[in-house]
Amino acid sequence: MQNTRRDFLLRSAALSAALSLPVSRVLAQPRFDRNPFVLGVASGYPQPEAVVLWTRLAPDPLHGGGMPEAPVAVHWEIAADVRFRKIIDRGEAIATPQFAHAVHVQARGLAPAHWYWYRFMAGDAVSAVGRTRTAPAVDDARGRIAFAIASCQHYEHGHYAAYRDMAQQELDFVVHVGDYIYEGSWGRRDKVREHHTTEPYTLADYRNRYAQYKLDPHLQAAHAACPWLVTWDDHEVDNDYAGDRSQDMDPVDVFLQRRAAAYQAYYEHMPLPPGTWTGGPDMKIYGTHAMGNIARIQLLDMRQYRDYHVCPRQNRKAGGNQVNVLDCPERTQPGRSLLGATQEQWLENALAQSPARWNVIAQTTLMAQADRGIAEERVVYTDGWDGYPAAREKLLRYIAARKIRNPVVLGGDVHFAMAGNLKTDFDDERSPVVASEFVTTSISSLGPARARIEALLAKNPHVKFANGARRGYAKFTVTPRRWETSFRAVVNVADDQSRVYEMANYVIEDRRPGPQRDKS
Structure with missing residues (x-):
């Protein structure tokens, strides 16, 4: 590997020293030889009267950004029309080298459930125009919302035709549930395209890794089309990490420095609210997002607070593993948590207090039990909820006991599309359905073999639909009385202009948990 642990520590020390330096004179009218807005624009975290706007100045994005080591004044404005004749809010932000000249601002004074257009200016450079939308008023339960969920976009595995299609849909917002970048290369010799740097x-x-991903024009178009909510999974830092433990069991202090670098870069490149990252290896990203009274979205963090994996692979010191359930009794220990005690308690309170018609839990992976064994053998994968079954059962029993209205769990990670029922006891066919689940396939990352999907369907009757042959995303249309899911599939992930089509369509009726195939 090109970067050694010693190099990493030395560079981290240099960065800490740089962050402590006094701020230089602000460049109010910088001159650019190249477009500083090549990474595009984005918005996120919509509220009824506010929304976050993002960009990053980077005329040479693949080589550190190409900006001077000085703060730069960036002007922004948001308007009610695409020609910017009716400016609603405007301001100036200071893009600093400490944060890669990224800009996070919160536009305010907006009207609920309205479209707006925004842009940035630095010197004589003007960004592309982005479109964003505010959330419905808190007590609004009359209308509809349309949104998409995305996950797992390995740059080397394919193009982002899914995002091209997503940008053409009329969506109010997008939820990204992790693996926005990949730190490593794996899975195929015939790469569609290549990472330009090592891990x-x-x-x-x-x-530099984020810059390469964000240069993709289809990803930029999806960001510019509507606001996003985001959470991370493992590949934004290191495969299968758990809390302060890497899959290679690096010294904790070394790994936490790496995690701090990864978290800062994530903040710098996502449309997160200003001040979300305040330094160090910690960053709170879970929270509640209200879409009127139609839906409450509980967005989870399933990496930062989890208990360590049990029963890792023999050739690894940590991380997930496919295990025979009889060989790993540690998996079922009471108290093992995927979310951590604080986040678990917050989630229960948020669900109990929600007045929404639809209560959405947006998290990173498949929640349903997924027996992957052959014949009578029971095999599960320990990196997801199957590695923490007591925590899953506790959450689902809470949802059932409190009679949470219309709970819907959304996920990604597994690289196949799925619709299914969630139950407190997956091994009892008579156990009632307490929630619905939809999992998106990957945007571009390789999917599982067909035989694995066939085995999954055969051994898990609560899984009603599964398809790992196609890349794509899931689109949802939600009204007070009905939830519709459309699984959108890419014909050829190696073609950035590939056709995208509806692979399957499922519905949920109000107060009737469990997805049903839409026959209309």
């Missing part, structure tokens, strides 16, 4: 360890490394 990232330092802040500079992660910044």
Whole structure:
């Protein structure tokens, strides 16, 4: 590997020293030889009267950004029309080298459930125009919302035709549930395209990796089309990490420095609210997002607070593993948590207090039990909820006991599309359905073999639909009385202009948990 652990520590020390330096004179009218807005624009975290706007100045994005080591004044404005004749809010932000000249601002004074257009200016450079939308008023239960969920977009495995299609849909917002970047290369010899650097360890490394992904025009178009909510999975840092433990069992202090670099780069490149990252290896990203009274979205963090994996692979010191359930009794220990005690308690309270018609839990992976064994053998994968079955059962029993209205769990990670029923006891066919689940396939990352999907369907009757042959995303249309899911599939992930079509369509009726195939 090109970056050694010693190099990483030295660079981290240099970064800490740089962050402590006094701020230089602000460049109010910088001159650019190249477009500083090549990474595009984005918005996120819509509220009824506010929304977050993002960009990053980076005229040379693949080589550190190409900006001077000085703060730069960036002007922004948001308007009620695409020609910017009716400006609603405007301001000036200071893009600093400490944060890769990224800008996070919160536009305010907006009207609920309205479209707006925004842009940034620095010197004589003007960004592309982005479109965004505010959330419905808190007590609004009359209308409809349309949104998509995305996950797992390995750059080397394919193009982002899914995002091209997503940008053409009329969506109110997008939820990304993790693996926005991949730190490593795996899975295919005939790469569609290649990472331009080796595995990232330092802040500079992660910044360059994000820049490569965000240069993709289809990803930029999806960001510019509507606001996003985001959470991470493992590949934004390191495969299968759990809390402060890497899959290679690096020294904790070394790994936490890497995690701090990865978290900072994530903040710098996502439309997160200003101040979400305040330094160090910790960042709170879970929270509640209200879409009127139609839906409450509980967005989870399933990496930062989890208990360590049990029964890792023999050739690894940590991380997930496919295990025979009889060989890993540690898996079922009471108290093992995927969310951590604080987040678990927050989630229960948020669900109990929600007045919404639809209560959405947006998290990173498949929640339903997934027996992957042959014949009578029971095999599960320990990186997801199957590695923490007591925590899953506790959550689902809480949902059932409190009679949470219309709970819907959304996920990604597994690289196949899925619709299914969630139950407190997956081994009892008579156990009632307490919630519905939809999992999106990957945007571009390789999917499982057909035989694995066939085995999954055969051994797990609560899984009503599964398809890992196609890449794509899931689109949802929600009204007070009905939830519709459309699984959108890419014909050829190696073609950025590939056709995208509806692979399957499922519905849920109000107060009737469990997806049903839409026959209309």
